[in-house]
Amino acid sequence: MSERKRPRLAVWKFASCDGCQLSLLDCEDELLTLAGVVQIANFPEASSVIKDGPYDLSLVEGSITTAHDAERILKVRRQSKHLVTIGACATAGGIQALRNFADVNDYIAAVYASPQYIETLATSTPISAHVPVDFELHGCPINKVQLIEVISAFLAGRKPAIATHSVCIECKRSGTVCVMVQGTPCLGPVTHAGCGAICPSFRRGCYGCYGPMDTPNTAALAREWRALGATPRDLLRVFRSFNATAEPFTTESEAHGD
Amino acid sequence: MATKTIRVDYLTRIEGEGGLDLQISDGRVTSAQLNIFEPPRFFEAFLRGRGYAETPDLVARICGICPIAYQMSAVHAIENAFGITVDGQLRALRRLIYCGEWIESHALHVIMLHAPDFLGFPDAIQMAREHGDMVRSGLALKKAGNELMRVLGGREIHPVNVKAGGFYRVPSRAELTPVAESLTRAHEFAVSLVRWVATFPFPHFERDYEFVALRHPDEYPFNEGRLVSNRDIDIDIADYETQFEERHIAHSTALHSLVKRRGAYVVGPLARYALNFDRLPTSVQALAREAGLGPVCRNPFQSIVVRALEIVHACEEALRLIAAYEPPTLAALPVGPRAATGFGCTEAPRGICWHRYEFDAEGTIHAARIVPPTSQNQPSIEADLAAVATSVLDQPDEIIRDRCEQTIRNYDPCISCSAHFLKLSLNRT
Numbered sequence: 001m002s003e004r005k006r007p008r009l010a011v012w013k014f015a016s017c018d019g020c021q022l023s024l025l026d027c028e029d030e031l032l033t034l035a036g037v038v039q040i041a042n043f044p045e046a047s048s049v050i051k052d053g054p055y056d057l058s059l060v061e062g063s064i065t066t067a068h069d070a071e072r073i074l075k076v077r078r079q080s081k082h083l084v085t086i087g088a089c090a091t092a093g094g095i096q097a098l099r100n101f102a103d104v105n106d107y108i109a110a111v112y113a114s115p116q117y118i119e120t121l122a123t124s125t126p127i128s129a130h131v132p133v134d135f136e137l138h139g140c141p142i143n144k145v146q147l148i149e150v151i152s153a154f155l156a157g158r159k160p161a162i163a164t165h166s167v168c169i170e171c172k173r174s175g176t177v178c179v180m181v182q183g184t185p186c187l188g189p190v191t192h193a194g195c196g197a198i199c200p201s202f203r204r205g206c207y208g209c210y211g212p213m214d215t216p217n218t219a220a221l222a223r224e225w226r227a228l229g230a231t232p233r234d235l236l237r238v239f240r241s242f243n244a245t246a247e248p249f250t251t252e253s254e255a256h257g258d
Numbered sequence: 259m260a261t262k263t264i265r266v267d268y269l270t271r272i273e274g275e276g277g278l279d280l281q282i283s284d285g286r287v288t289s290a291q292l293n294i295f296e297p298p299r300f301f302e303a304f305l306r307g308r309g310y311a312e313t314p315d316l317v318a319r320i321c322g323i324c325p326i327a328y329q330m331s332a333v334h335a336i337e338n339a340f341g342i343t344v345d346g347q348l349r350a351l352r353r354l355i356y357c358g359e360w361i362e363s364h365a366l367h368v369i370m371l372h373a374p375d376f377l378g379f380p381d382a383i384q385m386a387r388e389h390g391d392m393v394r395s396g397l398a399l400k401k402a403g404n405e406l407m408r409v410l411g412g413r414e415i416h417p418v419n420v421k422a423g424g425f426y427r428v429p430s431r432a433e434l435t436p437v438a439e440s441l442t443r444a445h446e447f448a449v450s451l452v453r454w455v456a457t458f459p460f461p462h463f464e465r466d467y468e469f470v471a472l473r474h475p476d477e478y479p480f481n482e483g484r485l486v487s488n489r490d491i492d493i494d495i496a497d498y499e500t501q502f503e504e505r506h507i508a509h510s511t512a513l514h515s516l517v518k519r520r521g522a523y524v525v526g527p528l529a530r531y532a533l534n535f536d537r538l539p540t541s542v543q544a545l546a547r548e549a550g551l552g553p554v555c556r557n558p559f560q561s562i563v564v565r566a567l568e569i570v571h572a573c574e575e576a577l578r579l580i581a582a583y584e585p586p587t588l589a590a591l592p593v594g595p596r597a598a599t600g601f602g603c604t605e606a607p608r609g610i611c612w613h614r615y616e617f618d619a620e621g622t623i624h625a626a627r628i629v630p631p632t633s634q635n636q637p638s639i640e641a642d643l644a645a646v647a648t649s650v651l652d653q654p655d656e657i658i659r660d661r662c663e664q665t666i667r668n669y670d671p672c673i674s675c676s677a678h679f680l681k682l683s684l685n686r687t
Contacts, residue, residue: 013274013275014297015296015297015299016322017319017320017321017322018273018274018321018322018323018672019321019322019325019415019416020322022273022322022323022366022415023415025366025370026400026404026414026415028397028398028400028401028404029397029401031383032383032386032393032394032397035383040381040383044268044270044271045270045271045272046271046370046371046381046382046383047270047271047380047381047383047384048270048271048374048380048381049380049381049384050268050270065297065298065299069297094319095299095304095316095319096299096300096304098300098304099300099303099304102303102304104300106303107300107304108298108300108303110300110302110303111298111300111301111302111303112298112506112513120297120298124299140416141322141413141415141416195413198412198413198418199412199418199426201412202412202418202419202425202426202427203426203427203589204418204419204421204426204427207312207315207418209315209416237308237309237312238312241312241315241316242319
């Protein structure tokens, strides 16, 4: 397909660990095929050629934590026909949103000797707090098979086939024995599917890195955790991690808070 | 009198956000800065008040490319604090998952990010049009490393299986058999990769670096050893802060690390290789000589050859570990917290990753300090930039800019990790 006809893909980074955009380079079997179908117009981590917009599909990794980035995301949105956030940082503020529950100046002083050099916002916020988002792909990190599905769906002009049920369904499908019934506290019942229920298959409880599912009953799960011996501090910690500012997890963490 | 600024606002083919600023005045480079504007994420601050058990999952998120390095340094620090020694097959499994991370991370850098510099392509995808077999084999190599991560850790990025004391679940021998088959093929390709990258045109450039790496009595280092340099450093990892300091520089959200008495130093493949050549198997030593390297390599552009050699070593080591593997009875040793300070230092693909945690009696973190590899290399990267730019000052700006970007890529910098890190602008006066 000629350069002109291939849809143009852009990948953007805000505050993040790079893991979600690395997922694209981790598509070892699909990468060269994908590069034949789309024009990778802006992906600085992978290529020195950066082409100007507009772009048909922008994948956005990371959260907004600086005034400069709050401006930059507006420009990204203006140049993008479709904008998809990839991962917990872009979708829910990420682990760096723990500052939202603290005083950021204490955080700066804890890490840097010369705080006057540091420019940062008091909060880490998801992309949707700043611009309209066409689709949010959950996960810390995202699942690369789901990433290929989302890209394919947008190229075909259809809705991505991404399930919104809980991790529990993935355990049942893969035949993994429930770890909760064996006495291990697990966030699977309230966590968004997508990872393939990895943790239970390694005999540990889910720790919620895909964020809340649709309409989770976190209070009921918290009672089960207490029955298994979890302390309020354990509950506060587990709901306040990679998706701490996703509303259902924020609320539940506050029920066991400080 | 021309004043000139050469600037790269956003460096490409590196992990994270940085730029470069070069000032030239009277035909001399007066300043070379690697600007790191990656926004800080404050790991050392939010770790306070968190539990030891969740620490490996939290610190993994410092870096999507080398999460195992952060997990390993953290679990060693926790075990050091609580007085636990992980040995036998559990220790072997930790080396094995680290081999996976070295293979995937080095293969990503060698093929996708660094090789295009030497062959004049903007990226690996364009490079694939002329060197399709090498790019496809490189991707297969990366995939073999990722397969190891997946089998042992559950997934390539932010694996879930590492914990203080060992693992949540250990693999059966049968689970490792298909991995061994991929690694055997990967090893064969890694050897041809060394021979291929050794033919690249390398600029004649050497500097007399102070190399810093771990050194172990018997092994090429991953998880353990004393911290040594080619000058006079030979210390326990717990004494890191007596010899090294971090400074906060205006142009960087990464803290610059320096040897207190001397200044800049280098960690990573060149340092590990120079300080541990005698710990490499004779097969890898012979391949290094065939590739034109002696036991020490001071040309940072040739780091691509050393990285490829380390991939060969990681494949051999992984195959050896799998052949000798017997599943241990316990997936993890019992861990009992106590009020104590613990230290961990392991060899991330980019160099030593040093951690210190202070725990209370319940195992809650009171203070944390994490020194990633790239912030340790930043002063040396800037010194290289000044020297490299000086050597090509009579060339057009485009050439200077390209050579400077290459100089940075020589280090495979991971800016996401270092911020607590890079923008090139060049000023000519």
